[in-house]
Amino acid sequence: xxxxxxxxxxxxxxxxxxxxxxxxxxxxxxxxxxxxxxxxxxxxxxxxxxxxxxxxxxxxxxxxxxxxxxxxxxxxxxxxxxxxxxxxxxxxxxxxxxxxxxxxxxxxxxxxxxxxxxxxxxxxxxxxxxxxxxxxxxxxxxxxxxxxxxxxxxxxxx
Numbered sequence: 001x002x003x004x005x006x007x008x009x010x011x012x013x014x015x016x017x018x019x020x021x022x023x024x025x026x027x028x029x030x031x032x033x034x035x036x037x038x039x040x041x042x043x044x045x046x047x048x049x050x051x052x053x054x055x056x057x058x059x060x061x062x063x064x065x066x067x068x069x070x071x072x073x074x075x076x077x078x079x080x081x082x083x084x085x086x087x088x089x090x091x092x093x094x095x096x097x098x099x100x101x102x103x104x105x106x107x108x109x110x111x112x113x114x115x116x117x118x119x120x121x122x123x124x125x126x127x128x129x130x131x132x133x134x135x136x137x138x139x140x141x142x143x144x145x146x147x148x149x150x151x152x153x154x155x156x157x158x
Contacts, residue, residue: 002089007051008012009048010139010152011136011137012039012041012043012138013040013043013045013047013136013138013139013141014027014030014036014039015040015136016134016136016141017049017141019086020091020134022051022052022053022143023049023050023051023052024052025052025055025056025063026049026050026052026055027050028067029055029066029067029075029078029079030073030079031074032067032069033072033076033079034072034076035076035079039083039138040138041138042138043085043128043138043139044085044086044087044138044139044140044141045083045084045085045086045138045139045140046083046084046086046087046088046105046139046141046152047082047083047084047139047140047141047142048082048083048084048113048124048129048142048144048148049082049141049142049143049144050082050125050127050144050145050146050147050148051130051143051144053143053145054127054144054145054146055147056147057147058147058149066078074143076125077109077150078147078148078149078150079108080107080108080109080111081107081109081111081113081125081149081150082107082144082148083107083108084105084106084107084108084113084149085108087139087140088140089133089140090132093115093122097116097117098114098116099114100117100139101134102114102115103116107148109150113125113148116157117145122142124142124144124148125146125148126146127144127146127147127148128144128145128146129142129143129144130143130145131143143155
């Protein structure tokens with residue numbers, strides 16, 4: 001599995017996601033948005049990575065729209081919701097949740113990510129963390145079962 005790969009050889013976020021095999025949609029979206037080099041860069045990053053099942057929940061028309069070349073900015077914003085600059089290890093989340101009901105961190109595009117524990121399951125803006133965090137060379141990856149859509153409308157409202 002991906003955990004064995006991450007611990008035995010060097011792997012950045014895209015390499016680990018490729019090896020895990022459950023992130024085809026995320027990798028395609030990252031490439032389409034021109035972010036592969038960024039998330040493969042030195043970091044460190046914490047990524048809340050939606051698996052393929054998470055992308056399958058997004059209405060196909062919306063996903064197709066986001067994947068159009070002219071919408072790469074919207075796609076970038078959406079993917080930015082899943083990235084936090086710096087390392088956010090499980091210990092830090094646990095420590096925060098011991099003191100409060102929720103831990104709030106800012107994604108790289110300034111969208112707040114609210115991390116809670118509901119019925120023993122960690123959630124990020126309502127998406128469930130489905131696997132233990134995976135440490136990679138340039139950060140930490142938490143696998144989630146939902147795509148974190150921007151809170152703000154993607155089009156200007158005027």
